[in-house]
Amino acid sequence: MQISFGYRSLSLSGIPLEGNRIVRTIYLDESGTGLKNDPVAVVCGVIIDADHQWQPIEDYLKDLVQELVPAEFRAGFVFHAKDLCGGCFGKNKEHRAAAREALRRILRIPWEFGIAVSFGFYFKTSHQFDNEEALERVRLHHQMAYCFCAVGCEKYMRESARPNEIATMVAENTNEAKLAIKDLHAMLQGRTTGKFADVIFRGISEAKENLPIRRIKDTVHLAEKNEALFLQLADAFGYVFRGFLAGRHKTDKYFQEYVNELLIDPENFEHLRERPAGARLIRPSP
Numbered sequence: 068m069q070i071s072f073g074y075r076s077l078s079l080s081g082i083p084l085e086g087n088r089i090v091r092t093i094y095l096d097e098s099g100t101g102l103k104n105d106p107v108a109v110v111c112g113v114i115i116d117a118d119h120q121w122q123p124i125e126d127y128l129k130d131l132v133q134e135l136v137p138a139e140f141r142a143g144f145v146f147h148a149k150d151l152c153g154g155c156f157g158k159n160k161e162h163r164a165a166a167r168e169a170l171r172r173i174l175r176i177p178w179e180f181g182i183a184v185s186f187g188f189y190f191k192t193s194h195q196f197d198n199e200e201a202l203e204r205v206r207l208h209h210q211m212a213y214c215f216c217a218v219g220c221e222k223y224m225r226e227s228a229r230p231n232e233i234a235t236m237v238a239e240n241t242n243e244a245k246l247a248i249k250d251l252h253a254m255l256q257g258r259t260t261g262k263f264a265d266v267i268f269r270g271i272s273e274a275k276e277n278l279p280i281r282r283i284k285d286t287v288h289l290a291e292k293n294e295a296l297f298l299q300l301a302d303a304f305g306y307v308f309r310g311f312l313a314g315r316h317k318t319d320k321y322f323q324e325y326v327n328e329l330l331i332d333p334e335n336f337e338h339l340r341e342r343p344a345g346a347r348l349i350r351p352s353p
Contacts, residue, residue: 089284090117091234093185093220096301098309100209100243105191107312108208110216111305112185114223114234115297120180125296127179131172135165145292146173146299148306152318173303174325177351183223186308187215189270189344207267209247214271215346217255217280223348224282233284239298240289252287255280270344312340 094113099105115121128146136144140156150156151170154163177184189211191204217236224234236252238244254264257279271278292298307325310318322336339345 088231088233089235090232091115091224091228092117092121092297093234093236093283094295094297094301095213095216095236095238095244095248095287096298096305097209097212097239097241097243098302098305099313100205100212100247105309105313107188107190107309108212109305109309109312110187110209110212111301111308112187112216112220112236113297113301113304114183114185114220116182120182124176124180124182124300127176128173128296128299131169135162135169135172137162137165143293146170146303148173148303151303152306152310152321170303170307170321171324173300174307174321176300177304177349181351183227183348183350184304185216185219185223186305186347186349187212187217187219188308188312188339188346189215190312190342192343206243206247209243210251210267211270211344213248213251214255214267215344217252217283218271218277219346219348221277221280221282223350225277227350228282233282235284236287237290237295237298238287239302240291244287244289248287249289252280252283256283311336314340 092115094115096111098109098111100108100110115124132141132144136156137159140159144156146169147157148170151166151173154160154166156162156166176182189208191208220234220236224232228234238248251267254267255278268275290298292302304325307318307321311322336347339347
């Protein structure tokens, strides 16, 4: 169903945006997008309703720090899923059970508070663009995973958000995000084209019904993880989902617990390991 408005918000380019009230913020984090030998690149988007979810989840995370993080590490503490999964608070390895319990509690947040999570993934290939530098191949993998994640977020905004709502995106302030995401987001909005545009749009052709992006406002904003608490959620979900896709036992068990908590059959995700790329949007009810 299409809903028309007498007045529409405009993006920076002047392209009409559906909706006129920003109440959703989407926090993005990437996993496996670097030059390391990770078989799959993942971008995770956590969709937060600022009116109803922001403060309760912030309080939940602050309470988690007070309960489980040793007092000497609490000031300015940032949750990193890789450390927690390894039983560490930062470089400290003396509180393994508490660190792993913190990761489990974080993974329960979508079920506890009803927040939606969008995953985009792209299994890396060694034969693509053999004449290009490795860095450009890595950037393409990141871009493809981001595209699937962003389209999943757009799908959520169109199907589940209120008609007058639009969203804004925040990603961790990294060189990869600056190079791979900001220009690409403008391309998904139909504002510009870029390198590998044909390849990217062919790769996400199955999601074309949600393009161009209309319910996510202007550009992707960048922030540090210690400045934007919810980036730490995206880090946790993305890290565990990538481990599941890669078949890593250490993180796979966390993912199985996560989907079981959401009353989702884990077998619904198994087939994703056989796909070269794709997306999964999880919309739990609190």
